Amino acid sequence: MIEARGLTKRYGSTLAVDDLSFTVRPGVVTGFLGPNGAGKSTTMRMVLGLDRPSAGEALVNGHPYTRAAAPMREVGALLDAKDVHGGRTARAHLLALAQSNGLPASRVGDVLELTGLSSVARKRIKGFSLGMSQRLGIAAALLGDPSVLLFDEPVNGLDPEGILWIRHFMRSLAAEGRTVFVSSHLMSEMALTADHLVVIGRGRLLADTSTPEFIEQNSATKVRVRSPQAGELASVLASRGHVPTAVDGYLELSGVATDEVGDAAAAAGITIHELFSQRSSLEEAFLELTKDSLDYVADPHTAPEGQR
Numbered sequence: 001m002i003e004a005r006g007l008t009k010r011y012g013s014t015l016a017v018d019d020l021s022f023t024v025r026p027g028v029v030t031g032f033l034g035p036n037g038a039g040k041s042t043t044m045r046m047v048l049g050l051d052r053p054s055a056g057e058a059l060v061n062g063h064p065y066t067r068a069a070a071p072m073r074e075v076g077a078l079l080d081a082k083d084v085h086g087g088r089t090a091r092a093h094l095l096a097l098a099q100s101n102g103l104p105a106s107r108v109g110d111v112l113e114l115t116g117l118s119s120v121a122r123k124r125i126k127g128f129s130l131g132m133s134q135r136l137g138i139a140a141a142l143l144g145d146p147s148v149l150l151f152d153e154p155v156n157g158l159d160p161e162g163i164l165w166i167r168h169f170m171r172s173l174a175a176e177g178r179t180v181f182v183s184s185h186l187m188s189e190m191a192l193t194a195d196h197l198v199v200i201g202r203g204r205l206l207a208d209t210s211t212p213e214f215i216e217q218n219s220a221t222k223v224r225v226r227s228p229q230a231g232e233l234a235s236v237l238a239s240r241g242h243v244p245t246a247v248d249g250y251l252e253l254s255g256v257a258t259d260e261v262g263d264a265a266a267a268a269g270i271t272i273h274e275l276f277s278q279r280s281s282l283e284e285a286f287l288e289l290t291k292d293s294l295d296y297v298a299d300p301h302t303a304p305e306g307q308r
């Protein structure tokens with residue numbers, strides 16, 4: 001379990017994280033979503049005790065992580081996969097980590113196996129592709145068999161196969177009852193990976209909800225209708241308070257159900273060739289939500305430095 005309570009971080013006049021409170025529960029993948037610069041990495045660094053909050057606190061399993069007795073057994077993190085000693089082999093790198101953290105050497109073989117790296121365990125890390133480096137980072141995070149895992153943008157730059165692997169792996173870690181907190185700036189990616197979403201914009205909490213609820217609450221449903229008597233239908237609908245717009249040969253309406261449109265057309269003896277509703281895409285839902293956060297800082301007196 002991870003808890004942020006009033007978590008705040010200032011860098012000079014930049015408010016990178018602004019009074020964030022949320023809980024990340026075990027057993028599900030929680031996506032930490034926000035545009036670039038929203039404060040995701042800073043939040044994760046505070047959870048890991050790598051940055052000190054300006055106010056508030058971050059707790060891991062009920063206490064600040066810096067006070068954990070055996071840190072790697074409690075939390076595993078992937079922050080920057082390329083931030084390793086390239087001259088070492090994968091096995092030597094993991095062995096050094098295990099030894100310096102009092103973990104049994106036998107875990108090295110286990111995590112190499114888990115992450116599919118056994119066949120390249122004796123290769124030097126500097127020759128690793130980004131996908132292999134990500135796997136190695138995940139192997140390192142799993143060394144202590146921790147119950148809490150944090151991954152900062154783990155799919156960035158990966159090919160489709162690597163993305164799929166990470167996605168499945170996150171889900172299997174959560175299915176084992178672990179707390180899995182994974183950041184991304186891609187709504188579409190999070191929709192496929194995360195069960196729950198914590199969404200931030202400019203350091204502020206915008207949503208903390210299940211992924212289906214987020215989609216339901218943030219994407220608008222539009223109704224489209226196609227008719228050879230479009231002009232007549234538009235007038236009938238307008239007289240009922242639904243003014244349509246013409247889009248790609250359809251009349252498009254929001255805030256109305258397909259039933260009402262069909263009934264109105266039937267009552268007026270108007271032929272309909274197509275009638276359906278469609279939900280705006282996830283990416284649109286995310287943009288809609290973060291657009292509001294941009295509006296919030298549009299006032300130059302409240303905008304963080306560098307964004308004025």
Ligand SMILES: Nc1ncnc2c1ncn2[C@@H]1O[C@H](COP(=O)(O)OP(=O)(O)OP(=O)(O)O)[C@@H](O)[C@H]1O
Binds near residue numbers: 015016
């Ligand atoms: N060490 C630092 N010194 C000054 N400002 C910083 C520092 N670290 C982060 N910031 C600023 O804090 C804000 C949040 O950055 P952060 O890296 O946490 O965002 P992010 O959501 O992880 O974005 P990205 O996906 O681009 O990494 C940004 O405006 C950034 O410029």
